[in-house]
Amino acid sequence: MPPVLRPPRHRMDPRARTWWAVQAWTTLSGPALLAAAALLVLSALFFPGALPWLAPLALVVLVLPALLYALVMPAWRYRVHAWELGGFAVYAASGWFWQKRRIVPLSRVQTVDTHRGPLQQRFGLATVVVTTASTAGDVKIAGISEADARILAERIGEAAQLMPGDAT
Template sequence: MRGSCVLEPKNRISDNALKVWRITGFFTSLFGWVITIAVAVLTYFFDWPNLIWAALVIMSIAHTYLFIFLIPSIRWKRWRYEVRESEIEIQSGLIIIKRTLVPMSRVQHVDTKQGPVLRRYDLATVVVSTAATSHEIPALDTAEADDIRYFISTLAKVEEEDV
C-alpha cells in the first residue's frame, strides 16, 4: 500500500495526442454539421418550424466545442500510465477517473497499432492483452510505444518463467 496519499502514474502520453483527438473531433463534428445543414434545407423547402434547425445549430455548436476543444484537453490531462516490473498502471477518464492495474503475470501479448492520423503524427497505441481483457495506452511516440511493447513483453516472459 502506498499510504494515504495516492500517487498518479508518472508517465503522460504524447502532446500530439491533443492534435489527433481534435482532428477526430473535427470529423465527428463535421458529420453533425452536414445533418444540421440538410435539416435546414429541408426546413426551407417543407416549411417546417425554424425551431428545428435552430436547435440543431445550437447542438452542433455545443458538440463542436466539446469534441474539438474541451474533451481532448481533459482527456489528455487525465491519461497517465506507468509500467513497473510487476504491473502496468493505467489512468484515464473525463469525469470519472478510472485507474487500472494489470498484473504482469496476466499479460498474454502486447501489440502496437497505428491508424492514418496517428501515423501522420508519428504516434502509436500500445495494446496489452490478458486472457479476459485488453488495455490501451494511446498516442505514444512510435519509438516509445515500441520500447514499451518490448519492455512489457520481456517482463511478462520473465514473470511466466518465475511461476
C-alpha cells in the same frame, strides 16, 4: 491517512491532442455540424416557417454538443490519459468524462501489441495494447510516440516472459 492511488507518471505525446481533435471532427463533430447545416439550408429553402423552432433545436441538439466535444474533449483527455511501467505492473489512466485507471501485474500479461493507424502514422503516434486472460484486464495505451511505444512493448514483453505461470 489512507493510501491514495497517484496518477501514472508519463503523459501521452502532446501530438495526441491534435490526433484526438482530428478524430473528433471526422467521426462526430464534423458530421453533426454538416447535418445541422443541411437541415437549416433545406428548411430555409422549402419550409421557411419551420426555422424559428428548428434553428434553436438544431443549435442545442447538434451544434453545441459537436463544438463542445471537438474543443473540450482533446484537452480534457490529455489531462487524464497517462501511463507508467512499474517494476511489477503496468498502470494506465484513460477516458475523459468517465475516467478509468487500471493496474495489471506483469505476471498476468499474455500479449503485447503495437498498432499504428493511418492517422496515427501521420502524427507519429502509436497504441500499445496489453491483453490478459480476462477482457476486464486489457490495457490500451493510445497516443504515445512511436519510439516510446516500441520501448514500452519490448520492456513489457521481456518482463512478462520472466514471470512464471500461465497468467490466468
